[in-house]
Amino acid sequence: MNTNKVIQVGGLTKMFGDFTAVNTITFDVEKGEIFGFLGANGAGKTTAMKMLIGISKPTSGNANVAGFDVFTNAEDIKKNIGYMSQKFALYDDLTVKENITFFGGIYGLSRAKIKKKSKELIDELGLKDVAGHLVGSLPLGWKQKISFSVALLHEPKIVFLDEPTGGVDPITRRQFWEMIYKAADEGTTVFVTTHYMDEAEYCHRVSIMVNGKIEALDTPKKLKEQFKAENMNEVFLKLARG
Amino acid sequence: MGISVSNISKSYKKVKALQDISFKVKPNELFGLIGPDGAGKTTLFRILTTLLVADKGTANVAGFDVVDDYKKIRNNVGYMPGKFSLYQDLTVEENLNFFATIFGTTIQENYELIKDIYVQIEPFKDRRAGKLSGGMKQKLALSCALIHKPKVLFLDEPTTGVDPVSRKEFWEMLKRLQQKGITILVSTPYMDEAALCDRIALIQDGEILEIDTPKAIVKHYPKQIYNVRANNMYQLINSLNAYKFNHSVYPFGEFVHYTDNRTDFNLKELKMYLESKKLSNIEIEKTEATIEDTFMELAK
Numbered sequence: 001m002n003t004n005k006v007i008q009v010g011g012l013t014k015m016f017g018d019f020t021a022v023n024t025i026t027f028d029v030e031k032g033e034i035f036g037f038l039g040a041n042g043a044g045k046t047t048a049m050k051m052l053i054g055i056s057k058p059t060s061g062n063a064n065v066a067g068f069d070v071f072t073n074a075e076d077i078k079k080n081i082g083y084m085s086q087k088f089a090l091y092d093d094l095t096v097k098e099n100i101t102f103f104g105g106i107y108g109l110s111r112a113k114i115k116k117k118s119k120e121l122i123d124e125l126g127l128k129d130v131a132g133h134l135v136g137s138l139p140l141g142w143k144q145k146i147s148f149s150v151a152l153l154h155e156p157k158i159v160f161l162d163e164p165t166g167g168v169d170p171i172t173r174r175q176f177w178e179m180i181y182k183a184a185d186e187g188t189t190v191f192v193t194t195h196y197m198d199e200a201e202y203c204h205r206v207s208i209m210v211n212g213k214i215e216a217l218d219t220p221k222k223l224k225e226q227f228k229a230e231n232m233n234e235v236f237l238k239l240a241r242g
Numbered sequence: 243m244g245i246s247v248s249n250i251s252k253s254y255k256k257v258k259a260l261q262d263i264s265f266k267v268k269p270n271e272l273f274g275l276i277g278p279d280g281a282g283k284t285t286l287f288r289i290l291t292t293l294l295v296a297d298k299g300t301a302n303v304a305g306f307d308v309v310d311d312y313k314k315i316r317n318n319v320g321y322m323p324g325k326f327s328l329y330q331d332l333t334v335e336e337n338l339n340f341f342a343t344i345f346g347t348t349i350q351e352n353y354e355l356i357k358d359i360y361v362q363i364e365p366f367k368d369r370r371a372g373k374l375s376g377g378m379k380q381k382l383a384l385s386c387a388l389i390h391k392p393k394v395l396f397l398d399e400p401t402t403g404v405d406p407v408s409r410k411e412f413w414e415m416l417k418r419l420q421q422k423g424i425t426i427l428v429s430t431p432y433m434d435e436a437a438l439c440d441r442i443a444l445i446q447d448g449e450i451l452e453i454d455t456p457k458a459i460v461k462h463y464p465k466q467i468y469n470v471r472a473n474n475m476y477q478l479i480n481s482l483n484a485y486k487f488n489h490s491v492y493p494f495g496e497f498v499h500y501t502d503n504r505t506d507f508n509l510k511e512l513k514m515y516l517e518s519k520k521l522s523n524i525e526i527e528k529t530e531a532t533i534e535d536t537f538m539e540l541a542k
Protein backbone atom coordinates (compact mmCIF):
# COMPACT_ATOMS: atom_id res chain seq x y z
CA MET A 1 0.00 0.00 0.00
CA ASN A 2 1.15 3.48 -0.86
CA THR A 3 1.92 5.01 2.55
CA ASN A 4 0.78 8.43 1.46
CA LYS A 5 -2.72 7.17 0.83
CA VAL A 6 -4.53 6.81 4.12
CA ILE A 7 -7.92 6.09 2.61
CA GLN A 8 -8.23 3.90 -0.49
CA VAL A 9 -11.68 3.05 -1.75
CA GLY A 10 -12.47 0.93 -4.81
CA GLY A 11 -15.95 0.12 -6.14
CA LEU A 12 -17.46 0.40 -2.69
CA THR A 13 -21.16 -0.46 -2.69
CA LYS A 14 -23.89 -0.76 -0.08
CA MET A 15 -27.33 -2.16 -0.81
CA PHE A 16 -30.33 -2.14 1.48
CA GLY A 17 -32.59 -4.76 -0.13
CA ASP A 18 -33.13 -3.54 -3.70
CA PHE A 19 -31.98 -0.03 -2.91
CA THR A 20 -28.39 0.90 -3.74
CA ALA A 21 -27.45 3.55 -1.19
CA VAL A 22 -23.80 3.72 -2.24
CA ASN A 23 -23.03 2.75 -5.81
CA THR A 24 -19.44 1.66 -6.67
CA ILE A 25 -17.58 4.68 -5.36
CA THR A 26 -13.82 4.92 -5.91
CA PHE A 27 -11.40 7.49 -4.48
CA ASP A 28 -8.19 7.97 -2.47
CA VAL A 29 -7.34 10.43 0.27
CA GLU A 30 -3.76 11.39 1.07
CA LYS A 31 -1.93 11.95 4.32
CA GLY A 32 -2.48 15.50 5.59
CA GLU A 33 -5.24 16.20 3.10
CA ILE A 34 -8.49 17.99 3.97
CA PHE A 35 -11.04 16.05 1.98
CA GLY A 36 -14.62 17.30 1.64
CA PHE A 37 -17.30 14.65 1.18
CA LEU A 38 -20.43 16.39 -0.08
CA GLY A 39 -23.90 15.41 -1.13
CA ALA A 40 -27.55 16.34 -0.70
CA ASN A 41 -29.68 14.81 2.06
CA GLY A 42 -30.16 11.18 1.08
CA ALA A 43 -27.32 11.08 -1.47
CA GLY A 44 -25.53 8.35 0.48
CA LYS A 45 -22.81 10.28 2.34
CA THR A 46 -23.70 8.97 5.78
CA THR A 47 -23.90 5.38 4.58
CA ALA A 48 -20.54 5.73 2.84
CA MET A 49 -18.94 7.25 5.91
CA LYS A 50 -20.32 4.53 8.17
CA MET A 51 -18.53 1.97 6.02
CA LEU A 52 -15.28 3.92 6.18
CA ILE A 53 -15.32 4.18 9.98
CA GLY A 54 -15.99 0.47 10.36
CA ILE A 55 -19.56 0.46 11.65
CA SER A 56 -21.34 -0.75 8.52
CA LYS A 57 -20.24 -3.66 6.36
CA PRO A 58 -20.09 -2.93 2.61
CA THR A 59 -22.06 -5.15 0.22
CA SER A 60 -19.14 -5.22 -2.25
CA GLY A 61 -15.99 -3.43 -3.30
CA ASN A 62 -12.97 -2.71 -1.14
CA ALA A 63 -11.75 -0.02 1.21
CA ASN A 64 -8.64 0.45 3.29
CA VAL A 65 -8.70 3.08 6.02
CA ALA A 66 -5.67 4.04 8.13
CA GLY A 67 -3.99 0.84 6.89
CA PHE A 68 -6.82 -1.52 7.76
CA ASP A 69 -9.38 -3.35 5.66
CA VAL A 70 -13.03 -2.43 6.33
CA PHE A 71 -14.13 -6.05 5.87
CA THR A 72 -11.60 -7.79 8.08
CA ASN A 73 -10.19 -5.18 10.48
CA ALA A 74 -13.07 -2.86 11.28
CA GLU A 75 -12.15 -2.79 14.99
CA ASP A 76 -8.62 -1.59 14.21
CA ILE A 77 -10.04 1.22 12.09
CA LYS A 78 -12.09 2.49 15.03
CA LYS A 79 -8.96 2.71 17.18
CA ASN A 80 -7.01 4.59 14.55
CA ILE A 81 -9.46 7.30 13.62
CA GLY A 82 -11.05 10.24 15.39
CA TYR A 83 -14.71 11.20 14.95
CA MET A 84 -16.63 14.34 15.66
CA SER A 85 -20.14 15.39 14.70
CA GLN A 86 -22.29 18.31 15.61
CA LYS A 87 -25.02 15.98 16.83
CA PHE A 88 -22.84 13.97 19.13
CA ALA A 89 -19.58 15.24 20.43
CA LEU A 90 -19.18 15.59 24.20
CA TYR A 91 -21.22 14.77 27.28
CA ASP A 92 -23.03 17.90 28.45
CA ASP A 93 -23.30 16.58 32.01
CA LEU A 94 -19.56 16.02 32.41
CA THR A 95 -17.03 18.79 32.92
CA VAL A 96 -14.47 19.68 30.27
CA LYS A 97 -11.81 17.76 32.18
CA GLU A 98 -14.06 14.74 32.77
CA ASN A 99 -14.87 14.57 29.07
CA ILE A 100 -11.18 14.57 28.18
CA THR A 101 -10.45 11.86 30.75
CA PHE A 102 -13.42 9.80 29.59
CA PHE A 103 -12.52 9.90 25.90
CA GLY A 104 -8.84 9.39 26.67
CA GLY A 105 -9.83 6.24 28.55
CA ILE A 106 -12.07 5.02 25.73
CA TYR A 107 -9.19 5.41 23.30
CA GLY A 108 -6.98 3.40 25.65
CA LEU A 109 -4.51 6.13 26.65
CA SER A 110 -2.54 5.63 29.88
CA ARG A 111 -3.37 7.79 32.91
CA ALA A 112 -0.08 9.65 32.57
CA LYS A 113 -0.76 10.31 28.89
CA ILE A 114 -4.29 11.51 29.61
CA LYS A 115 -2.96 13.88 32.24
CA LYS A 116 -0.37 15.29 29.87
CA LYS A 117 -2.77 15.58 26.93
CA SER A 118 -5.44 17.11 29.12
CA LYS A 119 -3.09 19.85 30.27
CA GLU A 120 -1.90 20.54 26.73
CA LEU A 121 -5.43 20.77 25.40
CA ILE A 122 -6.64 23.06 28.18
CA ASP A 123 -3.62 25.36 27.79
CA GLU A 124 -3.83 25.49 24.02
CA LEU A 125 -7.53 26.36 23.94
CA GLY A 126 -7.22 28.76 26.90
CA LEU A 127 -9.76 26.79 28.94
CA LYS A 128 -8.12 26.95 32.37
CA ASP A 129 -11.01 28.92 33.91
CA VAL A 130 -13.70 26.60 32.63
CA ALA A 131 -11.97 23.20 32.89
CA GLY A 132 -14.20 22.32 35.86
CA HIS A 133 -17.41 23.59 34.24
CA LEU A 134 -20.04 21.33 32.74
CA VAL A 135 -19.69 21.19 28.97
CA GLY A 136 -23.43 21.89 28.65
CA SER A 137 -22.89 25.38 30.06
CA LEU A 138 -20.36 26.41 27.40
CA PRO A 139 -21.09 28.25 24.13
CA LEU A 140 -21.48 26.08 21.03
CA GLY A 141 -18.26 27.36 19.45
CA TRP A 142 -16.20 26.32 22.48
CA LYS A 143 -17.78 22.89 22.54
CA GLN A 144 -16.85 22.39 18.92
CA LYS A 145 -13.25 23.37 19.46
CA ILE A 146 -13.01 21.08 22.48
CA SER A 147 -14.64 18.16 20.73
CA PHE A 148 -12.30 18.52 17.78
CA SER A 149 -9.32 18.44 20.14
CA VAL A 150 -10.81 15.44 21.93
CA ALA A 151 -11.19 13.62 18.62
CA LEU A 152 -7.43 14.10 18.15
CA LEU A 153 -6.44 12.96 21.69
CA HIS A 154 -5.17 9.56 20.60
CA GLU A 155 -3.28 11.03 17.65
CA PRO A 156 -5.33 9.29 14.97
CA LYS A 157 -4.17 9.17 11.37
CA ILE A 158 -7.55 10.39 10.17
CA VAL A 159 -10.24 12.47 11.79
CA PHE A 160 -13.81 12.32 10.45
CA LEU A 161 -15.86 15.48 10.89
CA ASP A 162 -19.60 15.16 10.30
CA GLU A 163 -21.04 18.61 9.55
CA PRO A 164 -18.79 20.27 12.07
CA THR A 165 -19.46 24.01 12.00
CA GLY A 166 -23.13 24.70 11.27
CA GLY A 167 -24.61 27.56 13.30
CA VAL A 168 -21.38 28.83 14.84
CA ASP A 169 -20.55 32.53 14.59
CA PRO A 170 -18.23 33.40 11.69
CA ILE A 171 -15.20 34.31 13.78
CA THR A 172 -15.28 31.16 15.92
CA ARG A 173 -15.86 29.18 12.77
CA ARG A 174 -12.63 30.49 11.31
CA GLN A 175 -10.73 29.69 14.48
CA PHE A 176 -12.09 26.19 14.10
CA TRP A 177 -10.83 25.96 10.52
CA GLU A 178 -7.44 27.22 11.64
CA MET A 179 -7.34 24.23 14.01
CA ILE A 180 -8.21 21.95 11.11
CA TYR A 181 -5.44 23.45 8.95
CA LYS A 182 -3.00 22.99 11.81
CA ALA A 183 -3.93 19.32 12.26
CA ALA A 184 -3.59 18.75 8.52
CA ASP A 185 -0.24 20.55 8.47
CA GLU A 186 0.95 18.15 11.15
CA GLY A 187 0.01 15.21 8.95
CA THR A 188 -3.48 14.29 10.15
CA THR A 189 -5.93 13.57 7.36
CA VAL A 190 -9.23 15.40 7.75
CA PHE A 191 -12.35 13.91 6.19
CA VAL A 192 -15.27 16.36 6.31
CA THR A 193 -18.85 15.54 5.38
CA THR A 194 -21.06 18.53 4.96
CA HIS A 195 -23.83 19.94 2.86
CA TYR A 196 -22.77 23.50 3.50
CA MET A 197 -20.95 24.58 0.41
CA ASP A 198 -19.00 27.35 2.07
CA GLU A 199 -17.38 24.68 4.25
CA ALA A 200 -16.47 22.84 1.10
CA GLU A 201 -14.48 25.84 -0.12
CA TYR A 202 -11.97 25.25 2.70
CA CYS A 203 -11.11 21.71 1.62
CA HIS A 204 -8.11 20.72 -0.51
CA ARG A 205 -10.31 18.45 -2.60
CA VAL A 206 -14.00 17.71 -2.56
CA SER A 207 -16.16 14.92 -3.89
CA ILE A 208 -19.85 15.38 -4.58
CA MET A 209 -22.25 12.45 -4.27
CA VAL A 210 -25.52 12.35 -6.18
CA ASN A 211 -27.87 9.37 -5.81
CA GLY A 212 -25.21 7.08 -4.38
CA LYS A 213 -22.48 7.89 -6.92
CA ILE A 214 -19.53 10.26 -6.82
CA GLU A 215 -20.30 12.61 -9.70
CA ALA A 216 -17.40 15.03 -9.25
CA LEU A 217 -14.06 15.00 -7.48
CA ASP A 218 -11.41 17.73 -7.64
CA THR A 219 -10.09 20.86 -5.95
CA PRO A 220 -12.75 23.55 -5.35
CA LYS A 221 -10.89 25.78 -7.81
CA LYS A 222 -10.98 23.22 -10.62
CA LEU A 223 -14.58 22.25 -9.95
CA LYS A 224 -15.61 25.89 -10.20
CA GLU A 225 -13.75 26.16 -13.53
CA GLN A 226 -15.20 22.89 -14.80
CA PHE A 227 -18.78 23.88 -14.00
CA LYS A 228 -18.27 27.56 -14.89
CA ALA A 229 -19.52 28.46 -11.42
CA GLU A 230 -18.69 31.31 -9.08
CA ASN A 231 -18.80 29.23 -5.94
CA MET A 232 -19.25 25.66 -4.74
CA ASN A 233 -22.93 26.26 -4.12
CA GLU A 234 -23.45 26.80 -7.85
CA VAL A 235 -21.35 23.73 -8.66
CA PHE A 236 -23.52 21.70 -6.33
CA LEU A 237 -26.80 23.02 -7.72
CA LYS A 238 -25.69 22.31 -11.29
CA LEU A 239 -24.75 18.74 -10.41
CA ALA A 240 -27.64 17.89 -8.15
CA ARG A 241 -30.28 19.38 -10.43
CA GLY A 242 -28.76 17.75 -13.49
CA MET B 243 -49.23 45.25 8.71
CA GLY B 244 -45.59 45.04 9.60
CA ILE B 245 -43.64 44.55 12.80
CA SER B 246 -42.37 47.19 15.18
CA VAL B 247 -39.96 46.37 18.00
CA SER B 248 -38.98 49.04 20.57
CA ASN B 249 -36.29 48.63 23.20
CA ILE B 250 -36.97 44.96 23.88
CA SER B 251 -34.79 43.28 26.52
CA LYS B 252 -34.99 39.75 27.87
CA SER B 253 -32.76 37.87 30.31
CA TYR B 254 -32.69 34.29 31.51
CA LYS B 255 -31.12 34.35 34.98
CA LYS B 256 -27.67 35.77 34.25
CA VAL B 257 -27.79 35.48 30.48
CA LYS B 258 -28.84 38.60 28.61
CA ALA B 259 -30.61 37.07 25.61
CA LEU B 260 -31.76 40.39 24.12
CA GLN B 261 -30.44 43.82 25.00
CA ASP B 262 -32.47 46.85 24.02
CA ILE B 263 -33.45 45.69 20.55
CA SER B 264 -35.33 48.03 18.22
CA PHE B 265 -36.24 47.69 14.56
CA LYS B 266 -39.14 47.89 12.15
CA VAL B 267 -40.25 45.49 9.44
CA LYS B 268 -42.29 47.23 6.75
CA PRO B 269 -45.55 45.75 5.52
CA ASN B 270 -44.90 43.07 2.89
CA GLU B 271 -41.16 43.14 3.49
CA LEU B 272 -38.93 40.05 3.52
CA PHE B 273 -36.73 40.81 6.51
CA GLY B 274 -33.84 38.63 7.66
CA LEU B 275 -32.37 38.24 11.14
CA ILE B 276 -28.84 37.05 10.52
CA GLY B 277 -26.78 35.70 13.39
CA PRO B 278 -25.16 32.62 14.91
CA ASP B 279 -26.60 30.19 17.48
CA GLY B 280 -27.09 31.96 20.78
CA ALA B 281 -27.52 35.42 19.23
CA GLY B 282 -31.07 35.73 20.60
CA LYS B 283 -33.01 35.09 17.39
CA THR B 284 -35.34 32.46 18.86
CA THR B 285 -36.04 34.53 21.98
CA LEU B 286 -37.08 37.43 19.75
CA PHE B 287 -39.35 35.16 17.70
CA ARG B 288 -40.99 33.81 20.84
CA ILE B 289 -41.66 37.33 22.10
CA LEU B 290 -43.13 38.44 18.77
CA THR B 291 -45.35 35.37 18.52
CA THR B 292 -46.60 35.98 22.10
CA LEU B 293 -45.10 32.82 23.55
CA LEU B 294 -42.75 34.74 25.85
CA VAL B 295 -43.05 38.09 27.60
CA ALA B 296 -40.16 40.56 27.36
CA ASP B 297 -38.63 42.06 30.53
CA LYS B 298 -38.65 45.52 28.98
CA GLY B 299 -39.83 47.27 25.85
CA THR B 300 -42.83 46.96 23.56
CA ALA B 301 -43.56 45.26 20.28
CA ASN B 302 -46.30 45.42 17.73
CA VAL B 303 -47.16 42.77 15.15
CA ALA B 304 -49.70 43.31 12.38
CA GLY B 305 -51.01 46.31 14.27
CA PHE B 306 -51.44 44.51 17.61
CA ASP B 307 -49.49 44.78 20.85
CA VAL B 308 -47.75 41.54 21.77
CA VAL B 309 -49.00 41.68 25.38
CA ASP B 310 -52.40 43.40 25.28
CA ASP B 311 -53.64 41.88 22.03
CA TYR B 312 -51.86 38.55 22.13
CA LYS B 313 -54.92 36.57 21.08
CA LYS B 314 -55.37 38.69 17.96
CA ILE B 315 -51.73 38.22 17.06
CA ARG B 316 -52.08 34.47 17.29
CA ASN B 317 -54.88 34.58 14.73
CA ASN B 318 -52.91 36.77 12.38
CA VAL B 319 -49.45 35.28 12.31
CA GLY B 320 -47.92 32.01 11.18
CA TYR B 321 -44.95 30.62 13.07
CA MET B 322 -42.59 27.93 11.94
CA PRO B 323 -40.26 27.17 14.87
CA GLY B 324 -36.69 26.01 14.35
CA LYS B 325 -37.43 22.62 15.78
CA PHE B 326 -39.88 20.43 13.84
CA SER B 327 -43.01 20.81 15.95
CA LEU B 328 -45.75 18.98 14.11
CA TYR B 329 -47.36 15.78 15.30
CA GLN B 330 -45.08 12.95 14.23
CA ASP B 331 -47.82 10.35 14.68
CA LEU B 332 -50.33 12.15 12.49
CA THR B 333 -50.18 11.89 8.73
CA VAL B 334 -49.33 14.82 6.48
CA GLU B 335 -53.00 15.48 5.76
CA GLU B 336 -54.07 15.02 9.38
CA ASN B 337 -51.52 17.58 10.56
CA LEU B 338 -52.68 20.11 8.02
CA ASN B 339 -56.33 19.45 8.83
CA PHE B 340 -55.60 19.79 12.53
CA PHE B 341 -54.04 23.24 12.14
CA ALA B 342 -56.78 24.40 9.79
CA THR B 343 -59.47 23.30 12.28
CA ILE B 344 -57.77 25.00 15.24
CA PHE B 345 -57.88 28.28 13.34
CA GLY B 346 -61.49 27.72 12.36
CA THR B 347 -60.83 27.22 8.66
CA THR B 348 -60.46 24.36 6.19
CA ILE B 349 -57.76 23.18 3.81
CA GLN B 350 -60.10 23.92 0.87
CA GLU B 351 -60.69 27.51 1.93
CA ASN B 352 -57.03 28.55 1.80
CA TYR B 353 -55.71 25.92 -0.58
CA GLU B 354 -54.63 28.56 -3.12
CA LEU B 355 -52.06 29.99 -0.71
CA ILE B 356 -50.34 26.70 0.08
CA LYS B 357 -50.90 24.99 -3.27
CA ASP B 358 -47.37 25.59 -4.63
CA ILE B 359 -45.81 24.04 -1.56
CA TYR B 360 -48.36 21.43 -0.66
CA VAL B 361 -48.57 19.78 -4.09
CA GLN B 362 -44.98 18.65 -3.60
CA ILE B 363 -45.89 16.62 -0.53
CA GLU B 364 -49.48 15.76 -1.43
CA PRO B 365 -48.44 12.40 -2.97
CA PHE B 366 -47.36 11.46 0.57
CA LYS B 367 -50.43 12.80 2.34
CA ASP B 368 -51.11 9.48 4.07
CA ARG B 369 -47.57 9.17 5.41
CA ARG B 370 -46.91 9.95 9.06
CA ALA B 371 -45.05 13.24 9.55
CA GLY B 372 -42.33 11.48 11.55
CA LYS B 373 -41.45 9.38 8.48
CA LEU B 374 -40.87 12.30 6.12
CA SER B 375 -37.45 13.45 4.88
CA GLY B 376 -36.04 16.76 6.15
CA GLY B 377 -37.06 18.68 3.04
CA MET B 378 -40.61 17.31 3.13
CA LYS B 379 -41.01 18.06 6.84
CA GLN B 380 -40.02 21.62 6.14
CA LYS B 381 -42.65 21.92 3.40
CA LEU B 382 -45.34 20.47 5.64
CA ALA B 383 -44.40 22.80 8.50
CA LEU B 384 -44.61 25.77 6.16
CA SER B 385 -48.00 24.62 4.85
CA CYS B 386 -49.30 24.31 8.43
CA ALA B 387 -47.97 27.78 9.30
CA LEU B 388 -49.84 29.23 6.31
CA ILE B 389 -53.14 27.38 6.40
CA HIS B 390 -55.00 30.17 8.26
CA LYS B 391 -53.76 32.82 5.80
CA PRO B 392 -51.60 34.83 8.22
CA LYS B 393 -50.64 38.45 7.56
CA VAL B 394 -47.20 37.99 9.06
CA LEU B 395 -45.06 34.88 8.79
CA PHE B 396 -42.29 34.04 11.28
CA LEU B 397 -39.71 31.49 10.18
CA ASP B 398 -37.04 30.55 12.71
CA GLU B 399 -34.03 29.01 10.94
CA PRO B 400 -36.13 27.23 8.32
CA THR B 401 -33.11 26.10 6.31
CA THR B 402 -30.87 24.76 9.06
CA GLY B 403 -29.84 21.20 8.24
CA VAL B 404 -31.31 21.41 4.76
CA ASP B 405 -29.22 20.73 1.64
CA PRO B 406 -28.47 23.45 -0.96
CA VAL B 407 -31.08 22.26 -3.46
CA SER B 408 -33.91 22.32 -0.91
CA ARG B 409 -32.61 25.60 0.50
CA LYS B 410 -32.80 27.25 -2.89
CA GLU B 411 -36.34 25.95 -3.46
CA PHE B 412 -37.35 27.17 -0.03
CA TRP B 413 -36.19 30.72 -0.72
CA GLU B 414 -38.03 30.69 -4.05
CA MET B 415 -41.19 29.74 -2.12
CA LEU B 416 -40.66 32.63 0.29
CA LYS B 417 -40.41 35.08 -2.59
CA ARG B 418 -43.71 33.83 -3.99
CA LEU B 419 -45.38 34.16 -0.58
CA GLN B 420 -44.11 37.70 -0.33
CA GLN B 421 -45.72 38.46 -3.70
CA LYS B 422 -49.02 37.35 -2.21
CA GLY B 423 -48.77 40.18 0.31
CA ILE B 424 -47.39 38.40 3.36
CA THR B 425 -44.84 40.12 5.61
CA ILE B 426 -42.01 37.72 6.41
CA LEU B 427 -39.47 37.71 9.23
CA VAL B 428 -36.94 34.92 8.71
CA SER B 429 -33.84 34.05 10.72
CA THR B 430 -30.77 32.19 9.53
CA PRO B 431 -27.20 31.54 10.61
CA TYR B 432 -26.16 31.41 6.94
CA MET B 433 -24.73 34.67 5.71
CA ASP B 434 -25.19 33.71 2.06
CA GLU B 435 -28.96 33.74 2.55
CA ALA B 436 -28.84 37.35 3.72
CA ALA B 437 -28.55 38.55 0.12
CA LEU B 438 -32.00 37.11 -0.62
CA CYS B 439 -33.75 39.42 1.89
CA ASP B 440 -34.99 42.99 1.26
CA ARG B 441 -33.35 44.17 4.48
CA ILE B 442 -31.42 42.40 7.20
CA ALA B 443 -30.44 42.89 10.82
CA LEU B 444 -27.09 41.42 11.86
CA ILE B 445 -27.45 40.15 15.41
CA GLN B 446 -24.96 38.73 17.91
CA ASP B 447 -25.03 38.23 21.70
CA GLY B 448 -28.47 39.79 21.98
CA GLU B 449 -27.53 43.02 20.21
CA ILE B 450 -28.19 44.29 16.72
CA LEU B 451 -24.94 45.18 14.97
CA GLU B 452 -26.48 46.80 11.90
CA ILE B 453 -29.72 47.06 9.94
CA ASP B 454 -29.86 47.83 6.22
CA THR B 455 -30.27 46.32 2.78
CA PRO B 456 -27.72 43.57 2.06
CA LYS B 457 -26.11 45.75 -0.62
CA ALA B 458 -25.74 48.77 1.65
CA ILE B 459 -24.33 46.66 4.48
CA VAL B 460 -21.59 45.34 2.23
CA LYS B 461 -20.89 48.85 0.92
CA HIS B 462 -20.31 50.14 4.46
CA TYR B 463 -17.33 47.84 4.91
CA PRO B 464 -14.56 50.27 5.86
CA LYS B 465 -11.49 48.70 4.23
CA GLN B 466 -10.15 47.22 1.04
CA ILE B 467 -10.06 43.43 1.33
CA TYR B 468 -7.38 41.36 -0.39
CA ASN B 469 -7.69 37.71 -1.36
CA VAL B 470 -4.40 36.05 -0.48
CA ARG B 471 -3.46 32.54 -1.52
CA ALA B 472 -0.23 30.52 -1.17
CA ASN B 473 1.00 26.94 -1.31
CA ASN B 474 0.41 26.23 2.41
CA MET B 475 -2.75 27.57 3.99
CA TYR B 476 -1.77 27.01 7.61
CA GLN B 477 1.64 28.70 7.24
CA LEU B 478 -0.03 31.51 5.31
CA ILE B 479 -2.53 32.18 8.13
CA ASN B 480 0.26 32.08 10.73
CA SER B 481 2.46 34.42 8.71
CA LEU B 482 -0.35 36.92 8.11
CA ASN B 483 -1.32 36.81 11.79
CA ALA B 484 2.29 37.59 12.67
CA TYR B 485 2.51 40.47 10.16
CA LYS B 486 2.56 43.66 12.19
CA PHE B 487 0.47 45.71 9.74
CA ASN B 488 -2.53 43.38 9.63
CA HIS B 489 -5.96 44.65 10.57
CA SER B 490 -7.80 41.36 10.06
CA VAL B 491 -6.92 37.88 8.80
CA TYR B 492 -9.76 35.48 8.08
CA PRO B 493 -9.67 32.24 6.10
CA PHE B 494 -12.31 32.35 3.36
CA GLY B 495 -12.45 29.08 1.49
CA GLU B 496 -9.37 28.70 -0.68
CA PHE B 497 -8.23 32.27 0.17
CA VAL B 498 -7.46 34.34 3.21
CA HIS B 499 -9.25 37.69 3.43
CA TYR B 500 -6.63 40.19 4.53
CA THR B 501 -7.00 43.85 5.48
CA ASP B 502 -4.11 46.15 6.30
CA ASN B 503 -4.05 48.89 8.93
CA ARG B 504 -2.00 51.36 6.85
CA THR B 505 -3.33 53.92 4.42
CA ASP B 506 -0.43 53.38 2.01
CA PHE B 507 -0.59 49.59 1.81
CA ASN B 508 1.92 48.15 -0.60
CA LEU B 509 0.99 44.83 -2.11
CA LYS B 510 4.57 44.00 -3.18
CA GLU B 511 5.83 44.49 0.34
CA LEU B 512 3.36 41.93 1.66
CA LYS B 513 4.38 39.53 -1.08
CA MET B 514 8.05 39.90 -0.17
CA TYR B 515 7.24 39.35 3.48
CA LEU B 516 5.35 36.15 2.67
CA GLU B 517 8.21 34.94 0.46
CA SER B 518 10.59 35.54 3.36
CA LYS B 519 8.37 33.12 5.32
CA LYS B 520 9.16 30.47 2.68
CA LEU B 521 5.71 30.57 1.11
CA SER B 522 5.39 30.13 -2.64
CA ASN B 523 2.74 30.48 -5.40
CA ILE B 524 1.63 33.66 -3.68
CA GLU B 525 -1.35 35.48 -5.18
CA ILE B 526 -2.72 38.73 -3.79
CA GLU B 527 -5.64 40.53 -5.36
CA LYS B 528 -8.41 42.94 -4.41
CA THR B 529 -11.81 41.49 -3.61
CA GLU B 530 -15.25 42.74 -2.57
CA ALA B 531 -16.53 42.51 0.98
CA THR B 532 -19.27 39.99 1.76
CA ILE B 533 -21.95 40.10 4.46
CA GLU B 534 -19.76 37.76 6.48
CA ASP B 535 -16.78 40.17 6.31
CA THR B 536 -19.03 42.96 7.56
CA PHE B 537 -20.43 40.79 10.32
CA MET B 538 -16.95 39.90 11.56
CA GLU B 539 -15.73 43.49 11.38
CA LEU B 540 -18.72 44.65 13.44
CA ALA B 541 -18.46 41.76 15.92
CA LYS B 542 -14.70 42.20 16.39
